[in-house]
Amino acid sequence: MICFVDDLRLEMRAERHAALGDAIRLAIVDQLLLSDRAPVELRQLLEVESNLLAHHLDVLESVGMISRFQSSGDGRRRYVHLIRGSLVDLGLGRRMEPARALFVCTKNSARSQLAAAMWRSVTGAPADSAGTHPADALHVGAVDAARRVGLDLSGATPHPLDQIAELPDLVVTVCDQAHEELAPNANWLHWSIADPVPDGTRAAFDSTVNQLRERITGLVGDSGIAS
Numbered sequence: 001m002i003c004f005v006d007d008l009r010l011e012m013r014a015e016r017h018a019a020l021g022d023a024i025r026l027a028i029v030d031q032l033l034l035s036d037r038a039p040v041e042l043r044q045l046l047e048v049e050s051n052l053l054a055h056h057l058d059v060l061e062s063v064g065m066i067s068r069f070q071s072s073g074d075g076r077r078r079y080v081h082l083i084r085g086s087l088v089d090l091g092l093g094r095r096m097e098p099a100r101a102l103f104v105c106t107k108n109s110a111r112s113q114l115a116a117a118m119w120r121s122v123t124g125a126p127a128d129s130a131g132t133h134p135a136d137a138l139h140v141g142a143v144d145a146a147r148r149v150g151l152d153l154s155g156a157t158p159h160p161l162d163q164i165a166e167l168p169d170l171v172v173t174v175c176d177q178a179h180e181e182l183a184p185n186a187n188w189l190h191w192s193i194a195d196p197v198p199d200g201t202r203a204a205f206d207s208t209v210n211q212l213r214e215r216i217t218g219l220v221g222d223s224g225i226a227s
Contacts, residue, residue, distance in 0.1 A: 015063045016086060024048060025056045032066065032082035034096070034219065035172075035189035039080065045186055072194060073177030079192045084218055095221040098123035100168040104182070105175035107135040108158035110142040110197055111208060115174050117151040118212045123220055128168075132178045134158035139197050145205035149213075174212070191215050 020026050027046055031037055037045070043053050057080060060066045065086040071077040103115035108131025119127035135158050146153040161182075172189045173179040179190045193211050196204035 012063070013090070016065060016090060019059050019063045019065065020090070022056065022059075024052070025060055028053075028056060028060065028080075029065065029082060029087075032080060036079045036081050036192040037190065038071075038077055041186070042080065069192075071176040071180065071192070073175070073180045077176075077180065079176070079190075081192060084214065096170070096219050098125035098220050099170055100125060101127040101170040101172060102164065102168050103127065103129045104161055104171065104173045104178050105129075105131055105195075106133055106178050106181075107131050107197075108160075109135040109137065109139045110205070111174045111193055111195065111212075113138055113153055113156050113158075114142055114146060114151070114209055115172065115191075115212050115216075117146055117153055117156075118209070118216055121151055122213065122216050128159075128164070129156075130159045130161040130164055132161055132181055134160050141196060141200060141202070141205040145196075145202070145209050148206065149209055 020029060024046060028042060031042060031045060039050070039053060039057070042048075043050060046053070048056075057066065057068070061068065063086075065083055067081050067083060068078050069081065071079060101116070101119050103112040103119070105112040108129055112129035112131065116127040116129040119125065138153055138156055138158065143153045169187075170189070171184065171187075172191055173182065173184065174191045174193050175195065176192055179192075184190075191212075193208060193215075194204075196208045
């Protein structure tokens with residue numbers, strides 16, 4: 001029997017729906033829609049044993065819904081990331097109303113600054129950024145990447161996290177090292193985004209911008225995009 005592309009796609013969708021037919025796996029996807037999570041964090045949030053969690057992660061990975069990768073901070077740690085394209089046509093999604101946000105990385109010289117600027121542009125809501133060990137100035141690559149997509153970081157400067165008097169309800173770490181150093185509570189979100197600074201190329205900074213746009217629009221949905 002000839003197997004057409006649409007047949008393959010239908011089979012793949014059926015496998016993914018079957019994978020999500022389990023309550024624990026659906027809860028894992030719900031968590032990963034908002035935040036990358038280490039397995040230990042998923043165990044705590046979902047209150048499941050490590051061997052059971054490993055089984056459910058294996059199932060989700062086998063149908064192409066998640067990826068697992070090594071932390072760029074603590075090399076002994078791994079993060080689980082939802083492949084958002086796998087949700088196409090599944091009718092799934094958790095959305096958040098745009099609100100004031102704080103984005104945190106280590107040096108506050110690239111990722112968190114770009115995330116805050118993108119959040120303001122996409123949602124129209126206020127956003128700040130901070131670093132656990134802030135640099136003296138923004139990286140020129142971040143300023144240039146922001147300008148290429150119509151964002152202005154020319155007047156931004158790095159700020160230390162401990163000088164922010166009141167944290168908003170929405171705090172997002174965009175750096176593995178900062179996330180692991182701070183050990184935040186489960187209300188914080190984490191987006192594991194590679195630091196473009198060591199690479200230093202235009203492509204690396206543009207990739208960071210694209211990832212942040214995808215994360216933000218995925219979080220707030222079309223209804224949250226400022227007109």
